[in-house]
Amino acid sequence: MNGAERVHLFLENAxxxxxxxxxxxxxxxxxxxxxRIVAIDSPVYCPGVTELEKAxxxxxxxxxxxxxxxxVTVEEVFGAIAETGTLVCSSxxxxxxxxxxxxxxxxxxxxxxxxxxxxxxxxxxxxxxxxTNLTLVTGPSxxxxxxxxxxxxxxxxxxxxxxxx
Amino acid sequence: MSPEQxxxxxxxxxxxxxxxxxxxxxxxxxxxxxxTKRADAFAPVADLEALRDRxxxxxxxxxxxxxxxxxxxxxxxxxxxxxxxxxxxxxxxxEIIRKILADRGAHRIVKGKSMVSEEVxxxxxxxxxxxxxxxxDLGEYIIQMxxxxxxxxxxxxxxxxxxxxxxxxxxRLGAPYSDDPQVLTKIARKALREKFLSADAGISGANFAxxxxxxxxxxxxxxxxxxxxxxPKLHVAILSVEKMLPSLTDLPAFLRxxxxxxxxxxxxxxxxxITGTRKAGDATGAKELHIVLxxxxxxxxxxxxxxxxxxCIRCGACMNVCPVYRTVGGHSYGWTYPxxxxxxxTTLLTGMKKSHPLVDASTLCxxxxxxxxxxxxxxxLILGLRRRKVRERFxxxxxxxxxxxxxxxxxxxxxxxxxxxxxxxxxxxxxxxxGKDVAGRMPAPAKTPLRRRLS
Numbered sequence: 001m002n003g004a005e006r007v008h009l010f011l012e013n014a015x016x017x018x019x020x021x022x023x024x025x026x027x028x029x030x031x032x033x034x035x036r037i038v039a040i041d042s043p044v045y046c047p048g049v050t051e052l053e054k055a056x057x058x059x060x061x062x063x064x065x066x067x068x069x070x071x072v073t074v075e076e077v078f079g080a081i082a083e084t085g086t087l088v089c090s091s092x093x094x095x096x097x098x099x100x101x102x103x104x105x106x107x108x109x110x111x112x113x114x115x116x117x118x119x120x121x122x123x124x125x126x127x128x129x130x131x132t133n134l135t136l137v138t139g140p141s142x143x144x145x146x147x148x149x150x151x152x153x154x155x156x157x158x159x160x161x162x163x164x165x
Numbered sequence: 166m167s168p169e170q171x172x173x174x175x176x177x178x179x180x181x182x183x184x185x186x187x188x189x190x191x192x193x194x195x196x197x198x199x200x201t202k203r204a205d206a207f208a209p210v211a212d213l214e215a216l217r218d219r220x221x222x223x224x225x226x227x228x229x230x231x232x233x234x235x236x237x238x239x240x241x242x243x244x245x246x247x248x249x250x251x252x253x254x255x256x257x258x259x260e261i262i263r264k265i266l267a268d269r270g271a272h273r274i275v276k277g278k279s280m281v282s283e284e285v286x287x288x289x290x291x292x293x294x295x296x297x298x299x300x301x302d303l304g305e306y307i308i309q310m311x312x313x314x315x316x317x318x319x320x321x322x323x324x325x326x327x328x329x330x331x332x333x334x335x336x337r338l339g340a341p342y343s344d345d346p347q348v349l350t351k352i353a354r355k356a357l358r359e360k361f362l363s364a365d366a367g368i369s370g371a372n373f374a375x376x377x378x379x380x381x382x383x384x385x386x387x388x389x390x391x392x393x394x395x396x397p398k399l400h401v402a403i404l405s406v407e408k409m410l411p412s413l414t415d416l417p418a419f420l421r422x423x424x425x426x427x428x429x430x431x432x433x434x435x436x437x438x439i440t441g442t443r444k445a446g447d448a449t450g451a452k453e454l455h456i457v458l459x460x461x462x463x464x465x466x467x468x469x470x471x472x473x474x475x476x477c478i479r480c481g482a483c484m485n486v487c488p489v490y491r492t493v494g495g496h497s498y499g500w501t502y503p504x505x506x507x508x509x510x511t512t513l514l515t516g517m518k519k520s521h522p523l524v525d526a527s528t529l530c531x532x533x534x535x536x537x538x539x540x541x542x543x544x545x546l547i548l549g550l551r552r553r554k555v556r557e558r559f560x561x562x563x564x565x566x567x568x569x570x571x572x573x574x575x576x577x578x579x580x581x582x583x584x585x586x587x588x589x590x591x592x593x594x595x596x597x598x599x600g601k602d603v604a605g606r607m608p609a610p611a612k613t614p615l616r617r618r619l620s
Contacts, residue, residue, distance in 0.1 A: 017431070068362065084432045091449035098395045098449060101388055119417035127413040130378050132443060132450040133395065136436040141388040143350060144428065145304035145320055147191070147327050148198045151350035154303055155357065156388025156435070 001117055006082045007164055010115050013085025017139030018152070019160040027055055030109070030165050034059055037107055037161045038072055045070035045099055052076045052109050052165060067099035074107040075099060077137075079114035080162075081122055084138055087162065088122060091133040100137065106157040108137070112164050173499035173511075175522040182493040188324050192494050195323045199485040202429025203536070210421065220418045221540040224476035227409050231467060231475070234376045234409040235458065241379030245441025247454040255285035258459045262287060262368070262401055263294050265455050269399060271296070271365035275357075277385070277393040278302040279370025280318050280479060281405045281459050284501045284514070287368075298368075299360045301389040303353050310337050316495030318502060319427045319481040324494050357389070367393035367451070371404040372423065372478070374456075375413040380440040381456065382416060384423060384433040391437055400439075400451035405459045407475040413438070419478065422538035426480035462514045470549055474509045476541050483533035483543060489526045498523060505533040505543045512550050521559035524550045585614045 001009070011021045022033045034056055038044060044060040045067040047053055053076050057063070064070035077100070078090035087108050089097045100106045116122045126134060141156030152158050182188055207213055227234055239249045250265075252258035258281075266274065274296055282288070288298045288309075300309040304321035307330055308314065315321030322330070327344040335342040340352045369390060373382040381402055383390045394400050410416060416438075424430040443450030466472055484490040484504025495503035500511045500520070505527060512520040524547065533543045554560050574580040588595075588610045 013431070017434075086432060091447050094446050094448045096448040098391065101391050101395070119420055120414075123414045123417055127375075127378065130380055130413060130438060130440045132440055132447050134438040134440075135391060136432070136438075137434065138432050139434050141386070142434050143303045143387045145302070145307070145322055145387075146325075146330050146346040146349055148195050148320065148323075149327070149346040151347045154350055154354055154387035154389070155301070155361070155392050 001082070003112065006115050006117060007112050010080055010082040010085060011162075011164065013082065014080075014087075014139070014162050015085070017085050018142075019085065019139050019162050021162050021164070023164045030056065030163065031059055033163050034074065034107070037163075038074065038105075042071040042105070043069065044072045044074055045103065046074040047095070047099070049093075049095075050076045052111070056109070067096060068102050070103045072105040072107060073099045073103045074109070076109045076111070078134075079116060079122070080110045080164075081116050081119055081136070083118045084136075086119075087137040088116075089133075089135045089137060090126075090131045092131040097133045097135050100135075101156045104153060104157055105159045105161070106137075106140075107161045107163065109163045109165050115164075172519050172522050173515075175497060175499060175526060178497035178499060179493040182497045187326060187329075188494050189492070191324055191326050192491055195317075195320065196485045196491045199429065199482075203426060203482060203485070204429075206425040206429040206431060210425070216418060216421060217538055217540060220422055220538060221476070223410065223415050223418065224478070224539045226411065228407065228467070228472060228475045231406065231409065231463075234411060235406050237376040238374050238379060238409055239458070241376060242374075242441065242456055243379070245379045246444065247379065247441050247456050250455060250457045252285075252457055252459045252461070254461050255459075258285045258403065258457055258461065259287055259290040261457055262403065262455075263291055263296075265401055266291065266296060266366055266399075267294060269366070269453075271399060273360070273363055273365045274298045275301050275360050275364040275367050275389075275393050275397065276305075277367070277369040277383070277390045278305050278321070279368070279403055280315070280501060281370060281461075282368065282403050283315060284405075285403075285459060285461060287403070299357070299364075301357050301360070301387075301393060302385075303350065303387060303389075306353055306357065307333065314496070314501070316503065317481060317484065318479055318504075318507075324496065361392045361396050364397045366399040366401060367397040368401045368403065369393045371402055371408055373410045373416065373419060374404060374408050375410050375416065375438075377412045378440055380413055380438050382410075383437045383439070384420075384435070385437070386428075386430075386434040388435060391435055394437060394439055394451065395449055398452045399455075400453070401455045401457065402439075403457045403459060405461065406463050407477075423478055423480050426482040426536065426538045466513050469513075471509065471513055471546050473542055474506065474513065474546055476539050477506050477510070478539055479506075480538060482536040482538065483541075486532040486536050488528055488530060488532070493526075498526065505547065506541065509543065509546045509550065517550075517554060517557050517559055521554050524554050582614075585610070585616075 043062045043064040045064045046057045048057040079088040140160045143154045307322040317323040331344040371381040490504040508523040
């Protein structure tokens with residue numbers, strides 16, 4: 001699989017899992033995508049630690065210091081898996097994995113060179129020294145506990161946007 | 166005391182279940198949906214049989230070397246900062262967990278779905294100690310509110326329809342009545358969010374435990390599993406010992422098989438891999454992690470002829486295709502685990518004296534074996550239990566005497582031929598005695614036996 005095929009497969013599978021997907025090619029593209037995705041008056045939690053997060057953070061008028069009080073979390077995640085359309089969130093480097101869980105809207109930025117082909121490739125890379133928390137996220141929070149009817153946004157986000165940058 | 170008086174009332178329960186149209190409609194709709202979704206999910210998987218072979222071989226290895234793997238897990242998890250407890254039986258598991266919580270003054274507990282916690286009846290023990298235990302999986306939340314037990318290991322409230330849930334939420338939470346699952350889900354989200362944020366401790370189960378890294382693996386869709394394991398500062402995980410996987414790198418095979426088999430998903434919304442406690446520099450992870458490994462009869466199962474049931478990864482596929490489960494529902498089985506895997510595990514864990522009626526709850530059609538992702542020989546295991554049931558004299562004495570007589574006759578050509586002649590002569594008597602129900606529906610014996618016509 002070459003780079004373009006990998007990105008394509010990841011976006012296709014993420015969309016199948018009911019994530020909204022976006023692909024941008026330059027820094028300006030990231031900001032305009034975020035501008036479309038995030039409501040202007042929403043309290044946003046953005047860690048502002050990675051380069052991409054530093055670029056994104058000034059965009060948001062209302063910054064929530066604490067993810068528990070935010071309506072939206074915008075963050076760069078550890079990586080992704082093309083096979084399943086999955087985001088990989090890791091606690092490595094002091095990242096709060098639960099920041100992508102509590103707010104109703106999760107906007108995840110993933111760098112295109114951080115997409116693994118398969119689940120096996122991810123585990124081959126991380127299994128020797130796993131972080132305290134490694135969470136795989138595929139689509140928004142969901143349940144089918146009532147009559148096997150799909151309902152979205154149970155305890156985690158009801159909306160998941162993924163931006164490949 | 167006759168064994169009937171202390172055994173699970175499977176036959177009585179099924180009679181009741183068959184007369185409950187709401188239950189039968191819910192079960193039919195749910196299991197039909199599951200069947201279609203499962204087939205669709207597996208359709209694009211290349212080399213499914215090789216994948217099943219690999220997963221089966223891994224589970225065979227775990228089962229064959231379980232004590233070694235458990236020891237390895239204990240060492241790895243301890244190194245990662247967890248405190249591991251070994252519970253020999255249900256009472257020990259309950260008491261270990263009560264003490265962990267009580268010693269730290271934890272009163273408000275949020276709980277993720279865990280079948281082994283149902284097996285050891287954890288909640289009532291903690292509630293008796295004055296703790297508030299809130300089930301946070303939507304299905305578990307519903308049945309806890311109703312005072313019921315799960316009727317399916319994946320979808321615990323599978324037996325309820327949306328109107329019943331709407332009425333329950335209106336009565337108990339004061340919410341406006343709705344029968345829209347999306348609206349009902351939002352009501353639960355709001356009520357439970359407050360519980361998560363104010364909880365002193367979270368209790369979770371685990372789908373797998375990786376012995377090389379000491380990691381716990383939880384597959385969830387709602388996000389409650391993530392909440393329970395990452396928001397409170399104290400996390401207690403309860404799991405039965407057979408959940409081991411040798412290595413975290415074995416996980417992909419099971420991530421491909423378990424969600425597809427269970428709910429027809431390619432993968433669950435969330436897979437949490439938790440390795441020990443929060444370490445220096447971490448912003449995620451419980452400050453204290455206690456892992457309670459429950460034996461509760463597994464060591465005994467391991468030593469017996471039914472040990473292959475310990476390969477089971479609890480996907481629930483066998484119950485979704487079982488003609489008995491689909492018709493009578495999970496509550497008819499009378500204990501924690503229903504369906505084919507459930508009747509086997511229940512009999513082994515609770516004993517033949519209590520569970521012998523369940524051993525009949527199978528048509529031996531083999532549909533369960535066809536769907537089992539890790540190739541548990543369910544039909545062979547059920548046949549083994551049936552042989553044990555006869556050997557230990559729990560079968561119906563009339564059936565036993567009849568079969569013994571037939572066995573003797575069939576072993577002797579002269580007796581068999583005599584029996585064939587007598588059967589014809591005595592047939593009117595048999596019909597009269599058996600009544601319409603049994604003999605009345607059977608065809609009369611042929612005048613000339615097939616054996617003679619062929620010879």
